[in-house]
Amino acid sequence: MSIDTSTGSAMPNSVAGEAVAELDGIRMSFGGNVVLDDVRLPVHPGFTGLIGPNGAGKTTCLNVISGYLRPDQGDVRIGGRSVVGRSAHQIAKLGVSRTFQTPRLIPDLSAVENVMVGAGRHFRGGHLAELFGLPTARHDERRLRGLARELLTTFGLGEHPERAASQFPIGSQKIIEVARGLLNEPRLLLLDEPAAGLGAEDVDRLVTGLTSWATGRDAAVLIIEHDLELITRLCPNVAVLHFGRIIQSGAPRDVLRDPVVVEAYLGADFATGD
Numbered sequence: 001m002s003i004d005t006s007t008g009s010a011m012p013n014s015v016a017g018e019a020v021a022e023l024d025g026i027r028m029s030f031g032g033n034v035v036l037d038d039v040r041l042p043v044h045p046g047f048t049g050l051i052g053p054n055g056a057g058k059t060t061c062l063n064v065i066s067g068y069l070r071p072d073q074g075d076v077r078i079g080g081r082s083v084v085g086r087s088a089h090q091i092a093k094l095g096v097s098r099t100f101q102t103p104r105l106i107p108d109l110s111a112v113e114n115v116m117v118g119a120g121r122h123f124r125g126g127h128l129a130e131l132f133g134l135p136t137a138r139h140d141e142r143r144l145r146g147l148a149r150e151l152l153t154t155f156g157l158g159e160h161p162e163r164a165a166s167q168f169p170i171g172s173q174k175i176i177e178v179a180r181g182l183l184n185e186p187r188l189l190l191l192d193e194p195a196a197g198l199g200a201e202d203v204d205r206l207v208t209g210l211t212s213w214a215t216g217r218d219a220a221v222l223i224i225e226h227d228l229e230l231i232t233r234l235c236p237n238v239a240v241l242h243f244g245r246i247i248q249s250g251a252p253r254d255v256l257r258d259p260v261v262v263e264a265y266l267g268a269d270f271a272t273g274d
């Protein structure tokens, strides 16, 4: 395993075919209500979709991977290493970023500053250096501001980086949150319904930005989404969760035509376009 000394991350660089993250036999219940039952889900470099009806357990999967919830049973591996019992903060340090269904931006900070909030582990100077305005901190700040601006531009939002986050429409706010999740160069990015509430133009920005960011990187991106067109555009692999169980996985074109999936999730009226 190689240690990434530049970031302090201990996640190994992924080998082709090796899962960056893996849920293995996960069981999760809330007060006797079993929400995940023997969930096995490998997340390889590239884009993986996780779909399923409301309440199927998709966000719970993300919460388990990112350490917000501890499963009753099963293992969570990140970079081949078991992380069950580690805090969300410790897991983030392994190079895991996530977004939430409702964007968690700081409304009075500018778009670029909100993206910079994602920096955490990249501040070499630390908080004391920052507090006393030491050169390391000033250098870090300039560098991060530049990176944050580049990310906003990648997502087509580079025009008004200094505008307060609250002044952006909700769709753009969600994209700013995605950009924030990328500032740390995550090895694993977890996106919870990034396209919910987005118009067609914003969905295009999101897809174009994510594709552009992922090109040339071996990061893994797990996307929960109800927008099946987005899933089909981005993800070579998709898994379907239904009542807490993975009922099918594979290429979206095949999975979305599977009668079990159509029946269980999509309803009798569903038909995929070619």
Ligand SMILES: Nc1ncnc2c1ncn2[C@@H]1O[C@H](COP(=O)(O)OP(=O)(O)OP(=O)(O)O)[C@@H](O)[C@H]1O
Residues within 6 Å of the ligand: 030, 035, 052, 053, 054, 055, 056, 057, 058, 059, 060, 061
């Ligand atoms: N902290 C919690 N306490 C109790 N029940 C919970 C908790 N978190 C989730 N649940 C329940 O677990 C089930 C799965 O919820 P989850 O949010 O994972 O579903 P989902 O597939 O992401 O749904 P959606 O597509 O609507 O976001 C739901 O019945 C939900 O009410």
